[in-house]
Amino acid sequence: MEKFEQKMKAEGLSQAAIDAFRLNYEQLVAGVTGLVPEKEIEAIEDLPRLADLKSNPVGDVKGLLAKTAVLKLNGGLGTSMGLAKAKSLLPVKDGKTFLDLIAEQIEYTRNQTGSKVRFILMNSFSTSKDTKDYLSKSHADLINEPDVELVQNKSPKVDAKTLEPATFPEDPEQEWCPPGHGDIYPSLLGSGMLNRLVEAGIEYVFVSNSDNLGATLDLDLLAYFAETGKSFIMEVAERTAADKKGGHLARRLSDGRLMLRESAMCPDEDKASFEDVSKHKFFNTNNLWVNLPKLKSMLEASNGVLKLPLIKNKKTVNPRDSSSPPVFQLETAMGSAIECFNDSGAVVVPRERFAPVKTTNDLFALRSDVYKVTPASTVVLAVPNCPMVKLDDKHYKLVDKMDALAEAVPSLINAKSITVKGPIRFVEGTSIEGDVLISNESSEPVTLPPKTYKDSVTDLTPAKVPAKATT
Structure with a gap:
């Protein structure tokens, strides 16, 4: 000592x-x-x-x-x-x-x-x-x-x-x-x-x-x-x-x-x-x-x-x-x-x-419309429960990588869960409702077409896109 x-x-x-x-x-x-x-x-x-x-x-x-x-x-x-x-x-x-x-x-x-x-x-x-x-x-x-x-x-x-x-x-x-x-x-x-x-x-x-x-x-x-x-x-x-x-x-x-x-x-x-x-x-x-x-x-x-x-x-x-x-x-x-x-x-x-931001999943939810800022600058839930967010760690674990892919965080106010597998780029005008899974098996980012996705599974892998996504 x-x-x-x-x-x-x-x-x-x-x-x-x-x-x-x-x-x-x-x-x-x-x-x-x-x-x-x-x-x-x-x-x-x-x-x-x-x-x-x-x-x-x-x-x-x-x-x-x-x-x-x-x-x-x-x-x-x-x-x-x-x-x-x-x-x-x-x-x-x-x-x-x-x-x-x-x-x-x-x-x-x-x-x-x-x-x-x-x-x-x-x-x-x-x-x-x-x-x-x-x-x-x-x-x-x-x-x-x-x-x-x-x-x-x-x-x-x-x-x-x-x-x-x-x-x-x-x-x-x-x-x-x-x-x-x-x-x-x-x-x-x-x-x-x-x-x-x-x-x-x-x-x-x-x-x-x-x-x-x-x-x-x-x-x-x-x-x-x-x-x-x-x-x-x-x-x-x-x-x-x-x-x-x-x-x-x-x-x-x-x-x-x-x-x-x-x-x-x-x-x-x-x-x-x-x-x-x-x-x-x-x-x-x-x-x-x-x-x-x-x-x-x-x-x-x-x-x-x-x-x-x-x-x-x-x-x-x-x-x-x-x-x-x-x-x-x-x-x-x-x-x-x-x-x-x-x-x-x-x-x-x-x-x-108790709403700490420990992962980019937490940050993704916090930046969405699920949370709102009050006049007192407090951050509160706009819905009874925060939806589950599960982003692919390989592509979203680090903030700079998530920022590059999430140009705009989708609306999650009606979502129960969102699971993302592979690199998916989010743009303005996207809404998630219910339970949604979005995947891309390729290594190159693919932009999710902006619209409402409700209780759905969407595969954006390039070779599979012409075969029609299931939404």
Whole structure:
């Protein structure tokens, strides 16, 4: 650990960051598995619901907002979608980026309530410059505010064979990795921002991902959080069959605290129970509410470190070269902090508060007429359910490839599903209704004739087109 500490200090990282890494490293060396058997937890049967909270009066909105900060996690590059800049700078709706819509939401709330709710972006060393450059041109008033940026730490990669700091002289930056969004806590502490916010009278912070436009500042949730006096509240949504592989909320029997159990924490013999969505009903949306004075007290009582479960990812030091030396990347998840407080809570929210854009399938749907932008710059579904979008990964996985083929996203407002196999070029004037499959077995893009396609299968493979498409 001494070598890691020297390396981190040389990089200018705070003591809080070093202490958080030390805890992770100690868990790695000790071989902590993190497994949580079914017999050690109980399922959560019932929780408060946002729909029920909306019948309660909010009270002093302006006073509440004066004590509130909205913090967006903005450290991701969207590399899985082929992006090289901050993912939040991707145009998603009506030519506006995630960041444009988020900034407009803050400005709308301020104008409507007359209260200057705080706004904070948690950037990474990879997204900081691009984000600030963009904001300085498009939303200069926000970027010039105090403490608008919290920069997350970086974590040294661990050589998988020696458990010493990984080295990669060809590109020393590859020796570092993001520490996961659980780093929000040591970043707040180590930067001094936590103390500054508390001293400025900020009590409540709403934290969510910048690529989840459904995660807006909800006044009913804010009022509930303030009234309960809880340290930490997690927004959860109901699991469906599509979510059975993902983590769930549970209660630990040993101390009665709420906790998150991810798939990697489940012993093989308990997989059936883990995937039973009628038993374990709720998953974490990563929309969190944190009481800052209570977080400060907790950190002071635990020597500046929240004991979050370790997430151990095995990679290669150069992620683009599978022959480079194997390393461990040590991460934590911010939602895991729910188990650190004895008064944590959770609220069941509608699925629309969890609408992250993780793939080009999500982006394709978001750019369609299935979603609309409200006067408050929030993005909401225009229909009860978003249709399933399945684009061919070979041709649409990367944003630039999708943009080249989707000159105009078709109308999906009456669609149940759209499946695309092969390179299909979409142009203005196309509508999808019901369940539609469109294919092209050739490697060259073929333009889909603009019209309405309803409950149909259309094969546009050039050699087959003269034989007539089935529509």
